[in-house]
Amino acid sequence: TQRVERTQLYGMSRIFQQQVVDALKFNTFSQPQGVPGYPWANIPVFDPPQEDDLYPNRALNFDGLYEQPHDNYHGWIGGDMADNAYTAFDPVFSSYHANIDRMLEVWIRAHPAAQYTTQCLLQPFAGSEADDVTFTSADAWRYTTLGDMAQDSRHIGYDYGVPVAPPFGTRRPAAKACCQQSSTPMQAQEQTASLGPWVVFDHVRCTHDTYLIDVFLNQPDATPQQVSADNPHYVGRFSRIGMGLVDDKGRCITHGVSRALNAARTAAALNLRPTDTTQLSVVVTHLDSARVLTPQEYAPLPGFIAQLVWDDPRQTVAGPAPSAGCCSVSTTTTPGEST
Numbered sequence: 001t002q003r004v005e006r007t008q009l010y011g012m013s014r015i016f017q018q019q020v021v022d023a024l025k026f027n028t029f030s031q032p033q034g035v036p037g038y039p040w041a042n043i044p045v046f047d048p049p050q051e052d053d054l055y056p057n058r059a060l061n062f063d064g065l066y067e068q069p070h071d072n073y074h075g076w077i078g079g080d081m082a083d084n085a086y087t088a089f090d091p092v093f094s095s096y097h098a099n100i101d102r103m104l105e106v107w108i109r110a111h112p113a114a115q116y117t118t119q120c121l122l123q124p125f126a127g128s129e130a131d132d133v134t135f136t137s138a139d140a141w142r143y144t145t146l147g148d149m150a151q152d153s154r155h156i157g158y159d160y161g162v163p164v165a166p167p168f169g170t171r172r173p174a175a176k177a178c179c180q181q182s183s184t185p186m187q188a189q190e191q192t193a194s195l196g197p198w199v200v201f202d203h204v205r206c207t208h209d210t211y212l213i214d215v216f217l218n219q220p221d222a223t224p225q226q227v228s229a230d231n232p233h234y235v236g237r238f239s240r241i242g243m244g245l246v247d248d249k250g251r252c253i254t255h256g257v258s259r260a261l262n263a264a265r266t267a268a269a270l271n272l273r274p275t276d277t278t279q280l281s282v283v284v285t286h287l288d289s290a291r292v293l294t295p296q297e298y299a300p301l302p303g304f305i306a307q308l309v310w311d312d313p314r315q316t317v318a319g320p321a322p323s324a325g326c327c328s329v330s331t332t333t334t335p336g337e338s339t
């Protein structure tokens with residue numbers, strides 16, 4: 001049974017890695033926020049809480065898409081890693097985030113023309129202490145900006161070795177082509193042609209505890225046992241890493257954002273079309289207790305209701321959309337069904 005479990009876990013990793021590949025397809029890094037061009041993560045002051053309309057929709061770009069598989073691995077490891085208040089206390093955090101940096105590097109090198117704001121300080125602290133640090137204060141030199149950080153690593157003195165295994169989504173080179181890094185993107189055309197549909201969650205905000213949201217199409221009786229990469233009805237996971245303790249730093253947004261999970265693989269496996277009536281189901285699991293929540297229990301949580309959207313989200317990126325851009329999509333879904 002250990003082997004079966006392990007195979008299951010590797011299957012999940014395949015799904016998470018596909019989510020990374022999906023994120024890397026987005027040519028926009030993050031949406032600018034407000035006139036100074038702050039991206040969402042650079043809101044300079046959280047105390048007092050900021051106006052809702054300062055928070056852009058961050059679903060439809062690399063940053064928003066990539067956070068999902070990032071969160072999934074936090075939840076997958078569990079324990080401290082799945083608790084925002086303690087996550088960096090787990091030694092695996094450092095090596096895990098070293099790879100997050102590497103994936104950022106993949107994106108940066110694939111988009112050499114991208115520009116990042118240098119106007120905004122990345123502040124390691126929030127709250128009243130941070131209020132004293134301004135763009136012009138003497139302390140500012142201790143801090144850095146997104147523009148300083150988002151550079152090709154070779155500009156700041158280090159480089160990445162050649163991976164020992166081909167990146168996920170590339171074919172292994174033919175046996176005879178020994179030393180060339182010439183692996184070709186796997187079914188590149190096919191993937192580009194099948195980017196949708198998307199499972200979209202709106203009004204996503206912080207939670208206290210950590211939850212796993214597993215998504216299925218046309219599986220109304222879904223249970224945790226059906227979470228498997230081999231199940232054609234299974235779309236993937238949307239982990240919500242809890243803030244833990246009390247969010248005393250005011251880091252939680254008040255308005256909420258939209259997040260999207262690509263369902264192209266599932267739609268292709270089930271031969272679904274936009275005109276079909278497709279049932280969307282979610283199984284929400286409370287990570288610490290492994291308890292499955294009833295729809296009555298998870299419905300009041302922020303951003304736990306999903307809908308299926310067939311439009312390619314990249315077509316709808318038209319600038320900051322504080323109201324989470326879901327007003328004009330067509331859907332043929334029964335949202336939020338579960339066991």
Ligand SMILES: [Cu+2]
Nearest residue numbers: 070074097100
């Ligand atoms: Cu992390």
